[in-house]
Amino acid sequence: MVYFDLASFEVDGKLSRRLGYKKIYAAGKDVWIFERPDNRHVPQIVISKDPGVLFSALRSRDVKGIIFRDNEFAKRVAKKAAESGKTIFVPLAQLLEVSERERSSRAGRMRKIIMYAHKFKAPVRLVSLAEQPYQLLSAAQMAGLADFMFRKSDKQDLFGGDIL
Amino acid sequence: MITRAKSRYVLVESSGSVNVTDASFSNALLDSIRGEIGSLEYAKAGIRIVSGLGDRFFVIKVNRGYENGVMIALSFVKNMQGRKIGFYTLKTSGAIKKLVLFFNGLGVS
Numbered sequence: 535m536v537y538f539d540l541a542s543f544e545v546d547g548k549l550s551r552r553l554g555y556k557k558i559y560a561a562g563k564d565v566w567i568f569e570r571p572d573n574r575h576v577p578q579i580v581i582s583k584d585p586g587v588l589f590s591a592l593r594s595r596d597v598k599g600i601i602f603r604d605n606e607f608a609k610r611v612a613k614k615a616a617e618s619g620k621t622i623f624v625p626l627a628q629l630l631e632v633s634e635r636e637r638s639s640r641a642g643r644m645r646k647i648i649m650y651a652h653k654f655k656a657p658v659r660l661v662s663l664a665e666q667p668y669q670l671l672s673a674a675q676m677a678g679l680a681d682f683m684f685r686k687s688d689k690q691d692l693f694g695g696d697i698l
Numbered sequence: 699m700i701t702r703a704k705s706r707y708v709l710v711e712s713s714g715s716v717n718v719t720d721a722s723f724s725n726a727l728l729d730s731i732r733g734e735i736g737s738l739e740y741a742k743a744g745i746r747i748v749s750g751l752g753d754r755f756f757v758i759k760v761n762r763g764y765e766n767g768v769m770i771a772l773s774f775v776k777n778m779q780g781r782k783i784g785f786y787t788l789k790t791s792g793a794i795k796k797l798v799l800f801f802n803g804l805g806v807s
Contacts, residue, residue: 552711552804553786631776668713668776668784675773675787678766 537673538697540565540623540661545670554673561663565698571597577698579623585611592618598698599623599659605643609650616656621697622647625663626671626679641683648684648692660684660693706765706790707748708758709797710772713784718750726778734771743768748794751801757794765790 536556544560561567566575570587571594580591581601585608591597592614599621600611605628615622624644629637651658660680664670671679673693680692717723724747732740743764750756760768772785788804791797 548806552788552806554788630774637774666782666784668782670713670784670786671773672786672788674790675769678770679773682766682770 535694536696537676537694539670539676540697541664541670543665543667545667553670558670559698565598567601589614592620601625602647605640605647607643607647607650612647612650612654612656615651616654619657621657621659622651623659623661623663623697624648625661626676627662627664627669630669645684658692659697661697703744704762704792705759706762706792707794707797708760708765708768708790709751709788709801710756710758711786711788712754713786714781715753716756716783717753718747718756723779727775730775730778731768731771734774735767739764739767751798752806755801755806757797762792
């Protein structure tokens, strides 16, 4: 199994391999993350709270996937992602530096996104989306978190294989 | 029948330099892990920092069956002794020698 991750900065190739990833994609270099579709840079991921923006982003050829900002989930967006075959990314960094109470609340909302994505057969991926090196996670830690927090026995769906 | 308790060894890399021989660091790390997994699990897991390998790598010994809990707990430890730091678990093995061989193969100091 080959693992990939997505971070907000460029990660040294040696560190990526030590962490168990074939590659950690860098936002702003390998992929661009925007609030709404922007055809100047491809491939891109759209992050928004607004279901309308995400829905229209899923129609764009340049958009590889979406992120529900603050885990504000919308069923129609998940259905559209399933139709278009585009990935719903779930960032794990948001769980790392918060209180236990906030963590369980966020994990609950993330679990809901994953549950509906599986229900509608939309591709869904866990990524770290780390903003700093200390927020990175090894592939083994990611697998452990996927098992522990999301009760998903088939981890391949959640973070194995290429993400772009 | 009395069975021998078996251990697992976890190779950990930190994002910054650490001194595992410093008791204040190891106590702070073990306290952080205990905070994440809870006192009961911590007592059952029998966690110990067994050796440092260079200034950013070290090995944690844990009772078999608790290694995943420790790996997840380490994911959530991001703040120690007033500085931001992350811990990545690189490999788990039943023999410390294998981890040392793996570490030597990484080509890092």
